[in-house]
Amino acid sequence: MTKRKHTDETGEDKKPFIDNSVLVMVGSILIIGGAIAYMSASMSVYTECTTESIPPGSTLIDLRPPAQYNNKHVGGAVSVPYGCGSCFPDDITSNYETDDTLVLYGSSAIDAAYDLHGMYGYDNLYILTDYTKWVGPDAI
Secondary structure (H helix, E strand, C coil): CCCCCCECCCCCECCCCCCHHHHHHHHHHHHHHHHHHHHHHHHCCCEEECHHHCCCCCEEEECCCHHHHHHCCECCCEECCCCCCCCHHHHHHHHCCCCCCEEEECCCHHHHHHHHHHHHCCCCEEEECCHHHCCCCCEC
């Protein structure tokens, strides 16, 4: 395979304005930067918290079925079931502003956080990670 030379109208060799290796390097940086930005954006939908680190002024939302909520729940939590046939999005969007701080818990909390963020624009979302330690209906 012969290497093609770049010449100008006088027949003299001319070098490309930008070397191909520079283009490959710049392209790689852009691709990697885009991937990092995408991962950062998708990972920042919610923040994990424990009962000791619940943000002040936040609303605790129990996403479990009503029977589980009635049996036991974290003190001060409101029941907003998440799942097939529930009124989940309407109950949230009609009662809470998109800049309210919401602390979600239940096995579907991560899915609910992605729905609230992606479809409705909620940004101050937390997932309560230690809710299973609560044993009384209003234990504090």
